[in-house]
Amino acid sequence: xxxxxxxxxxxxxxxxxxxxxxxxxxxxxxxxxxxxxxxxxxxxxxxxxxxxxxxxxxxxxxxxxxxxxxxxxxxxxxxxxxxxxxxxxxxxxxxxxxxxxxxxxxxxxxxxxxxxxxxxxxxxxxxxxxxxxxxxxxxxxxxxxxxxxxxxxxxxxxxxxxxxxxxxxxxxxxxxxxxxxxxxxxxxxxxxxxxxxxxxxxxxxxxxxxxxxxxxxxxxxxxxxxxxxxxxxxxxxxxxxxxxxxxxxxxxxxxxxxxxxxxxxxxxxxxxxxxxxxxxxxxxxxxxxxxxxxxxxxxxxxxxxxxxxxxxxxxxxxxxxxxxxxxxxxxxxxxxxxxxxxxxxxxxxxxxxxxxxxxxxxxx
Ligand code: GLY
Numbered sequence: 001x002x003x004x005x006x007x008x009x010x011x012x013x014x015x016x017x018x019x020x021x022x023x024x025x026x027x028x029x030x031x032x033x034x035x036x037x038x039x040x041x042x043x044x045x046x047x048x049x050x051x052x053x054x055x056x057x058x059x060x061x062x063x064x065x066x067x068x069x070x071x072x073x074x075x076x077x078x079x080x081x082x083x084x085x086x087x088x089x090x091x092x093x094x095x096x097x098x099x100x101x102x103x104x105x106x107x108x109x110x111x112x113x114x115x116x117x118x119x120x121x122x123x124x125x126x127x128x129x130x131x132x133x134x135x136x137x138x139x140x141x142x143x144x145x146x147x148x149x150x151x152x153x154x155x156x157x158x159x160x161x162x163x164x165x166x167x168x169x170x171x172x173x174x175x176x177x178x179x180x181x182x183x184x185x186x187x188x189x190x191x192x193x194x195x196x197x198x199x200x201x202x203x204x205x206x207x208x209x210x211x212x213x214x215x216x217x218x219x220x221x222x223x224x225x226x227x228x229x230x231x232x233x234x235x236x237x238x239x240x241x242x243x244x245x246x247x248x249x250x251x252x253x254x255x256x257x258x259x260x261x262x263x264x265x266x267x268x269x270x271x272x273x274x275x276x277x278x279x280x281x282x283x284x285x286x287x288x289x290x291x292x293x294x295x296x297x298x299x300x301x302x303x304x305x306x307x308x309x310x311x312x313x314x315x316x317x318x319x320x321x322x323x324x325x326x327x328x329x330x331x332x333x334x335x336x337x338x339x340x341x342x343x344x345x346x347x348x349x350x351x352x353x354x355x356x357x358x359x360x361x362x363x364x
Contacts, residue, residue, distance in 0.1 A: 016165040023168040027062025036098025043104040044073035067093040086116035100125035106132035107139035114145030118160035133183025137226035142234040182269025184304040190229040196343030249337040250276035256322035273306035281359040283338040
């Protein structure tokens with residue numbers, strides 16, 4: 001059954017269409033939002049091998065003229081060089097103002113493609129077809145697009161909303177197990193920051209890692225709730241003037257861990273999981289959160305197959321230093337999203353460095 005979640009925005013609202021097998025409807029869905037005739041599918045080689053043909057044939061059947069462009073896979077290619085590759089293909093295929101870039105891939109493909117769409121001819125249409133769990137529940141929704149600068153992650157970018165997000169949970173069956181676990185960190189995040197019922201539902205699942213094979217109905221329900229949480233937050237605060245910052249729960253320490261491990265040995269979701277454990281402990285120490293609730297969070301993270309410990313060899317002082325370079329620093333103060341109960345968080349900038357050291361020490 002198809003669910004449609006609306007991202008309501010002042011200027012360009014759009015739908016998230018979620019259904020098993022929906023990749024076959026990509027052409028019909030794109031036609032439904034009145035896109036121009038030319039479409040270029042942007043992907044990476046592995047995803048394109050699995051799903052490129054299906055996407056192109058669905059678009060052809062709906063009358064679109066379809067081109068494709070593949071980018072090298074991996075965070076290390078989230079660069080202006082990859083954007084240039086898309087521009088070159090757009091020029092070669094004579095894409096016009098009414099044309100569309102379809103991002104078929106995970107968060108990296110989506111972020112790069114969105115930025116290329118935002119800037120080519122001062123903005124062409126953009127459709128997100130996320131193929132990783134993390135991209136489905138987070139990166140593909142909300143219009144954050146961009147690439148990395150050699151000095152930091154996502155320093156170059158634009159808010160640019162897609163015309164449509166199409167989610168086909170069937171494609172998760174070919175996602176590597178580690179990537180699926182990493183995406184589960186963001187799902188758990190929504191349980192903590194927004195949706196206590198989602199959290200309780202996840203606690204009931206015996207094998208979170210097997211859900212995509214054994215319980216597709218439940219997987220769709222969990223995707224639906226996660227996307228709804230993201231849509232609700234983005235609809236209330238598109239440009240992160242306030243509320244949207246709660247989506248950064250677990251990301252303050254998470255980004256530091258990710259950058260200190262070179263964006264390789266610990267991936268984004270794994271780092272966010274570690275960051276959520278740390279934030280939970282900080283909240284307990286500051287008497288904002290019940291210890292028992294923090295233990296439930298950590299148990300769920302562990303059940304998802306994610307580590308609740310710091311990676312071995314990481315230097316606590318280096319983490320404390322790295323926090324100062326984060327985009328979330330405002331006027332020299334590090335902002336933390338901290339839980340107050342399951343389903344609710346607050347944002348504060350008064351966490352003492354000594355408390356961060358103490359909590360990280362407990363996670364070694
Ligand atoms: N991933 C955080 C946000 O979209 O704001």
